[in-house]
Amino acid sequence: MKLAIVNDVLLITEALRRVVANTQEHEVIWTASSGEQAVQFCAENRPDLILMDLIMPGMDGVEATRQIMQQTPCAILIVTASPEDNTSMVFRALGAGALDVAATPVLSGSAASDATLLAKIKTVGRLIAADLPANGAAAKVSPSYSAAPTQQEIDTLVAIGASTGGPIALAKILRTWKPPANAAAVIVQHIDQAFSSSFASWLASQIDFPVDVIEDGGQLQPGRILLAKTNDHVILDDNQRLRYRATPVNYPYRPSIDVFFHCVAQHWKKKAVGILLTGMGRDGAAGLLAMRMAGKLTIAQDQKTSAVYGMPRAAAETGAAEVILPLEKIGTILNTKVKKTA
Template identity: 40%
Template sequence: MIRVLLVEDSATMRAHLRESLAADPELQVVGEALDGPQAVELVGRLRPDVVTMDMMLPTMSGLAATEHIMAEFPTPILVVSSADRQELFSTYNALAAGAVDVLEKPRGDASDASWGLRLCSAVRLVSRIRVITHPRARLDGRNRGAGPPPSSGPPPVAAAPVQAAPVPVRETALQAVAVGASTGGPGALTDLLRALPSGFRAPVLCVQHIAASEPFAVAFSDWLAGQTGRDVAYARDGVPLRSLGGRVLLAPPDRHMLIADGLVRLSGAPPRHSCRPSVDVLFDSVAAECGAAAAGCLLTGMGRDGAEGLLRMRSRGATTFAQDEASCVVYGMPREAALLGAAAYILPPARIAARLEDLAPVAGVRR
């Protein structure tokens, strides 16, 4: 039985959540909170397996409640959010603070017919994620020593020793940095991009798995740009890779992004690992197109998308990185890369950025 705490100030929406979850015999609503302080208190007292979190709450926002919960009683949090722009920015801030997934609230259109099933599926998926005390919380000293609830997730894998030696001097210019992320990705991407120097010249191509409608997608690119101070945009088909110096390109929702003949291409080809966009599709293309003149980074996320592609990049001479377990929200995709020997370096995002700086020239800096 998966025990669920609902956090929602609207009585109508709470009833909808309750009725939808009641249709699944494996899901049990164990409590309901109407504001942020009550949510934090009930998580500590009831220790649910999953929290559904509204963002716009009285007294304490859903974002603040998420930060407190992930600092004090780490619990998988599913954000249930509307497509209002202000709420969307709060949603991505919550994902960066440790919430693990987001589900858009009913829109009032034909898609609502399957909303209850999607909610139950999302709750089941989120319940399997092994969450950690969020790194922000550890740095802030807010953890009260409460451990995470029991989990049936995979046991941790012994990571390869962190490589401490300097990155070798490259004989070819870095043409592209390919990045893949899933659950926990917004925070990891933010940490990586913030730590890159402002004059970093290589284009950064990112696949971030997120269940995003168009409003959610547009908000994510704007949010990431605001968080990092970088030029972030969704990819357009046919743009020359060499024209993208210093820019960050995101794969659009439901489209693979790849490099072919020196151009950024978008594809509606079948999903890989049930994912479109797929990290492996991007990594495979960068391995074939750029070879040793590329770097690959596989960040936090569930599943194995990107692990085999990162191995192909490494086999073609690219410098490869996987995020370390301690800083991951979900040590899934990087774990698979570590098991395959695909990553030359296993590091937290900010230290990956420092190594990338060693690989690529920085505008205005003489080497």
């Protein structure tokens, strides 16, 4: 892949260049020392992937990501020192269109930190390949789990899948809709498990409503929002409990929206709503189609309001989405369709 590096510290830029140079499949085509330069250079010579710092003088990485995704969109991986200490900026960058986040490899050279960064770059490469139209529809992922009894107190399950740009999109929806006492909401957001708990806290702070991470073996909670928290896939087992499974191992999307949506289509016999939001690739489209075929309401975000119109586009192209809506209308339809029952 053709990579670009954006960092205002020359030593860090060189450290990142060294990591990339140690591979044969990647090359650095330009470097930038500011967000302003990154926007300009990307317009002149768009790379496959940008390694973007967060904190820089002038235009920071969040704003640079936002402008690049609006003007000359490409894959962006946030690479910054101590991302756990800057979670608010991390999630704003993810909401602006960044795919993932990684800590900056130490300058002294650490095999572990280098390997972590290279693994994320490899994953992004797989996502880019999966996003190409020539690949066709995503392979159907149908986990064969036993049918499960439903909880009597929950009559509607809202399943939401999101990827690139998802944090901001989720916050906007959940500011206008909260699950009533007879409904449960499950969110599958593509995010590294190292940040899932802090993402749940950040999202809760944005919507002024609790967001709980899903523990292995936990149950759906009436009136609550639950968030997948590991790189494994979340499923419903035959006791109506939420569990994590590593398979399919080679699926590039982790946790997979398709896996959970298929589970809802197969095993949730009451009302359900499937929502597929902004994101690169095709994850969720096949699962959303399965939900629609099972008689569930299915919604995809429209192109204009999507940070990256990949997953919703795939849903629209395959007929998986019964309704295609701008982001601001999704909360409105949920308030109409998911009501408290006596």
